[in-house]
Amino acid sequence: MRIVIAEDDALLREGLTLLLSAEGFDVAGAAGDPETFLALVDEKKPDLAVVDVRMPPTHTDEGIRAAVAARRAHPGLAVLVLSAYVEQSFATDLLADGADKIGYLLKERVGRVEAFLAALRRVADGGTAIDPEVIAQLFATRRAGDPLERLSAREREVLTLMAEGLGNTAIAEKLFVTPNAVHKHIRAIFAKLELPPDERVDRRVAAVLRHLEGTRR
Amino acid sequence: MKPLLRRTLTALATLGRGTGTAFLAYLGLAGTLLLAGLCLISVGLPLLPYGLRLQRGLANLERRRLRRLGYEVPEPYAPLPHGWGPSMRTAFTDPATRRDLAWLAAHGIGGLALGLIVFSLVSNSIRDITMPLWWYLIPPDAGLTTMWDAPVDSWDIAAVTALTGPVWLLLVFALAPAIARGQTYAGRRLLGPVDGMDLTARVAQLTRTRAAVLDAHTAELRRIERALHDGAQNRLVGVAVLTGAARRALTRDPATADAILERAQTGAEEALAELRAVVRSILPPVLEQRGLHGALSALAAGCAVPCTFEADIPGRLPTSVEATAYFAVAEALTNVSKHSRATTASVEVTRTGDRLTVTVRDDGKGGADGDGGSGLNGLKGRVEAHDGTLLVDSPRGGPTMVRVELPCGS
Numbered sequence: 317m318r319i320v321i322a323e324d325d326a327l328l329r330e331g332l333t334l335l336l337s338a339e340g341f342d343v344a345g346a347a348g349d350p351e352t353f354l355a356l357v358d359e360k361k362p363d364l365a366v367v368d369v370r371m372p373p374t375h376t377d378e379g380i381r382a383a384v385a386a387r388r389a390h391p392g393l394a395v396l397v398l399s400a401y402v403e404q405s406f407a408t409d410l411l412a413d414g415a416d417k418i419g420y421l422l423k424e425r426v427g428r429v430e431a432f433l434a435a436l437r438r439v440a441d442g443g444t445a446i447d448p449e450v451i452a453q454l455f456a457t458r459r460a461g462d463p464l465e466r467l468s469a470r471e472r473e474v475l476t477l478m479a480e481g482l483g484n485t486a487i488a489e490k491l492f493v494t495p496n497a498v499h500k501h502i503r504a505i506f507a508k509l510e511l512p513p514d515e516r517v518d519r520r521v522a523a524v525l526r527h528l529e530g531t532r533r
Numbered sequence: 534m535k536p537l538l539r540r541t542l543t544a545l546a547t548l549g550r551g552t553g554t555a556f557l558a559y560l561g562l563a564g565t566l567l568l569a570g571l572c573l574i575s576v577g578l579p580l581l582p583y584g585l586r587l588q589r590g591l592a593n594l595e596r597r598r599l600r601r602l603g604y605e606v607p608e609p610y611a612p613l614p615h616g617w618g619p620s621m622r623t624a625f626t627d628p629a630t631r632r633d634l635a636w637l638a639a640h641g642i643g644g645l646a647l648g649l650i651v652f653s654l655v656s657n658s659i660r661d662i663t664m665p666l667w668w669y670l671i672p673p674d675a676g677l678t679t680m681w682d683a684p685v686d687s688w689d690i691a692a693v694t695a696l697t698g699p700v701w702l703l704l705v706f707a708l709a710p711a712i713a714r715g716q717t718y719a720g721r722r723l724l725g726p727v728d729g730m731d732l733t734a735r736v737a738q739l740t741r742t743r744a745a746v747l748d749a750h751t752a753e754l755r756r757i758e759r760a761l762h763d764g765a766q767n768r769l770v771g772v773a774v775l776t777g778a779a780r781r782a783l784t785r786d787p788a789t790a791d792a793i794l795e796r797a798q799t800g801a802e803e804a805l806a807e808l809r810a811v812v813r814s815i816l817p818p819v820l821e822q823r824g825l826h827g828a829l830s831a832l833a834a835g836c837a838v839p840c841t842f843e844a845d846i847p848g849r850l851p852t853s854v855e856a857t858a859y860f861a862v863a864e865a866l867t868n869v870s871k872h873s874r875a876t877t878a879s880v881e882v883t884r885t886g887d888r889l890t891v892t893v894r895d896d897g898k899g900g901a902d903g904d905g906g907s908g909l910n911g912l913k914g915r916v917e918a919h920d921g922t923l924l925v926d927s928p929r930g931g932p933t934m935v936r937v938e939l940p941c942g943s
Contacts, residue, residue, distance in 0.1 A: 324763075325763070325767040325768075325770075325771065327767070327768060327771035327775075327796075327800050327803070328767055328770055328771040328774060330771075330796070331771045331774035331775045331778065331796075331800075332774060334775070334778055334793065335774055335775075335777065335778040335781075338778060338781065338782060338789075339781070370762065370763065375759060375763060400762050400763075400766050400767065400770070401762070423767075423770040424769075424770055424773050426770070426773065426774045426777065427770075427773030427774050427776060427777040428777060429777040429778065429780070429781050432777070
């Protein structure tokens with residue numbers, strides 16, 4: 317798998333390159349700013365891009381904008397965005413054009429190499445990886461009358477894992493329940509959030525997040 | 534005894550000048566009344582501009598006297614337009630004209646009375662003290678009297694009068710400074726701008742500086758957030774990533790794992806250094822440990838250009854003032870080292886009353902800009918946020934002087 321990295325911090329750029337190369341990925345290039353990154357993507361035609369949110373010149377959301385631009389220019393490019401902190405609006409911006417081949421993770425998750433590599437492969441294979449923190453933040457900032465209020469504790473757990481991009485079987489394994497039980501929970505979640513049920517992981521993640529973001533405005 | 538004498542003589546000199554302006558004000562008052570009378574029969578109307586000029590001239594004379602005594606009394610007049618009609622209308626609606634008139638009456642009568650009382654007290658007490666001499670020189674039937682109009686008709690009374698004279702003189706010693714101050718009261722109250730106007734300007738200034746405080750505060754928080762996120766946090770993430778990579782490599786290739794861990798360790802050390810830098814930039818620990826004097830002398834000693842340090846800062850100042858002074862010197866000395874090409878520099882800190890003045894000079898090439906340079910600009914915001922002022926004097930070719938004045942609310 318061919319990968320391009322956009323990360324302005326030299327140490328982290330080096331670390332990511334080192335880690336991914338050691339794991340057998342083909343790191344085609346690493347950029348420190350959005351322009352170089354976009355040029356690299358044009359030139360190397362990677363399968364996946366790992367992008368830091370904060371990059372020069374303003375260190376705000378350049379990475380998100382670069383990721384969205386790269387996806388527009390190269391449909392089918394998988395993008396895994398890394399962020400120093402979770403910002404709900406970043407996730408929404410990313411998911412605006414669909415959730416397949418999108419990942420949004422906290423930077424420190426990279427240190428848990430196995431989970432990080434799993435997320436990376438999932439995103440490259442067409443799936444989704446949303447950091448549990450995003451969902452946690454949604455729960456933390458919910459208001460009275462928020463549809464999230466209606467979910468049971470177990471349903472919230474399922475929703476969080478679902479947002480991370482796990483399929484029914486993986487969720488069932490994590491929660492030590494049968495896939496059938498997970499299926500029932502997911503149907504309940506969609507019913508409570510008044511969403512059309514969908515079995516495809518990426519679709520349902522997008523639907524849930526977009527719906528929640530929408531109800532908050 | 535000597536300071537008391539000097540104090541009294543100074544007061545008497547002040548009173549002398551004050552009584553002079555009071556006498557002129559008295560004449561001016563009489564002239565104004567006469568002019569007002571003439572205006573009633575319309576003969577005076579063409580003379581009004583001269584009356585006004587005379588009145589303002591007298592007021593300005595008193596203003597100059599007050600300024601020399603250290604009181605701030607700026608001219609409050611609204612500018613006069615051309616032409617008799619418009620200028621008279623402006624003059625009559627200007628509250629300063631009314632206040633000038635009030636001062637003419639108050640100083641011309643009250644101020645003159647105060648002055649005359651003191652000087653007659655002085656002359657009479659001198660006459661009383663020297664009474665035996667007069668008694669000796671002047672024929673007894675010349676009608677000599679004491680200060681209290683008692684007839685002096687014997688040696689005994691002349692002697693007693695001479696003994697009471699010093700009492701009156703002591704009274705002069707005790708009261709002259711207060712009376713001299715009292716004589717300036719009408720001028721101080723009436724000749725400056727109306728209090729309300731002063732307050733309006735002050736409120737506008739405070740509003741501006743308050744906004745600057747909030748701006749500076751937000752900018753500071755943003756800077757700290759950036760420094761933490763993009764500096765230390767990124768380093769730590771790098772450490773986490775490298776540690777993860779090292780663990781993966783551990784079984785496969787221990788030598789590589791060790792190299793990666795070496796890198797991770799360096800990253801952790803860099804993160805620590807960044808954290809220290811951030812902490813120092815928030816509030817330098819050296820201020821807490823060694824006070825402003827010690828912290829500034831350390832800065833001067835650490836400057837790349839030989840730098841002298843002179844300070845007179847008794848006691849501790851509010852933390853925010855010390856920090857601002859510290860950052861001001863740090864910024865100025867950084868500029869000296871980086872841009873000035875100076876061979877010597879100096880830092881001078883003095884405290885007078887509730888103002889701390891920090892001056893940094895160098896003999897470099899000058900051309901520093903208080904508005905353009907981002908460092909000095911940031912400093913300006915920080916200083917103004919404390920209600921202080923930043924002055925940059927740096928002509929092309931040098932030398933450069935940066936002066937920061939901060940109120941330190943003692």
